[in-house]
Amino acid sequence: MRIVLLILAFLGIILFEVPGLIQKKYGRELVAFSAFLLFAFVVSLLQVLDVKLPNPNAGIEQLIKGVLAFFHK
Numbered sequence: 001m002r003i004v005l006l007i008l009a010f011l012g013i014i015l016f017e018v019p020g021l022i023q024k025k026y027g028r029e030l031v032a033f034s035a036f037l038l039f040a041f042v043v044s045l046l047q048v049l050d051v052k053l054p055n056p057n058a059g060i061e062q063l064i065k066g067v068l069a070f071f072h073k
Contacts, residue, residue: 002048010041 014037021030046053 003045006041006044006048010037010044013037 017033018030021033043053
């Protein structure tokens, strides 16, 4: 039931946003919107299915520490 509600929510977003992008002929924006929406859908679906996802803060922290260490030396 949660999966069906998730799909309906994303379909609602698509039906609300995509026609305007198509009408205004915003091709690049439509591609970017679709990519972000697909990523958001996959992450949301994994979360609904109770799949343990890694915390993105840990990766960002490691990246920043590495960059700071590079510039500090």
